[in-house]
Amino acid sequence: xKSRKGLKILGAIVAIIVILLIVxxxxxxxxxxxxxxxxxxxxxxxxxxxxxxxxxDINVSxxxxxxxxxxxxxxxxxxGYTQKELFQFDQLQVRVKFMPLLHKRIExxxxxxxxxxxxxEKAPSGxxxxxxxxxxxxxxxxxxxxxERMEIKNGEIHYLDDQGK
Numbered sequence: 319x320k321s322r323k324g325l326k327i328l329g330a331i332v333a334i335i336v337i338l339l340i341v342x343x344x345x346x347x348x349x350x351x352x353x354x355x356x357x358x359x360x361x362x363x364x365x366x367x368x369x370x371x372x373x374x375d376i377n378v379s380x381x382x383x384x385x386x387x388x389x390x391x392x393x394x395x396x397x398g399y400t401q402k403e404l405f406q407f408d409q410l411q412v413r414v415k416f417m418p419l420l421h422k423r424i425e426x427x428x429x430x431x432x433x434x435x436x437x438x439e440k441a442p443s444g445x446x447x448x449x450x451x452x453x454x455x456x457x458x459x460x461x462x463x464x465x466e467r468m469e470i471k472n473g474e475i476h477y478l479d480d481q482g483k
Contacts (some may be wrong), residue, residue, distance in 0.1 A: 343380055350378040355386075363393075368450055369404060370394045383413035383427055395447045400478060401437035404447055408433035428467040439478045 364371045374390025381426045392406040409432040415425040439447045 339380070346378050346380055352376060365391050367404075369396065379411075379413075384416050384419070385411065385413035385428075387411050395439070397438070398441055398443075399439050399447050400480060401439055401476070403435070403437060403445075405434060405436045407431055407435070426465050427464050430467075430469045430471070431473070432471045434470060434473045436473075436475045437478070438475065440481050442480050444481050 323374040352375065355378070356373060359376065360371055360373060363373075371394070372390075372392045373388060376386065376388050377388050379385050388410040390406075390408065392411065393404045395401055395404045409430075411428070411430040412426065414426050418425040437447070441447070
């Protein structure tokens with residue numbers, strides 16, 4: 319008898335947790351719609367990269383960890399380069415740890431980048447299409463970043479030095 323009562327309590331607890339996760343998913347998707355996320359993130363990414371950016375789809379995820387999924391992103395080169403895009407990828411998944419968020423810290427748990435294509439190019443003038451990203455007014459930019467897990471699936475890097483033809 320006691321074991322059946324214990325199983326019923328355990329089953330009820332599991333059911334409540336599943337229901338809470340489903341409700342949390344619905345609430346997150348109502349609050350953070352694709353349009354809101356695009357309006358919040360695209361201008362910030364464009365400012366940070368100093369380039370026009372296009373994102374096909376973006377959403378917040380709580381399944382498999384709290385994070386964001388970005389699909390079909392392109393960052394365009396400034397005029398004067400052979401390649402249209404500086405980089406593009408099919409999908410980016412970023413997951414963060416939940417507990418540090420309660421202490422106003424972001425700790426990245428996992429980053430998965432699928433099918434990235436990076437086009438590094440040096441124009442005839444000798445200026446590379448990424449030089450503005452590696453320099454700041456105070457010198458080089460250093461970003462300390464650590465991941466528990468990082469994957470790059472099917473990536474390509476193309477380098478074109480058009481300086482000497």
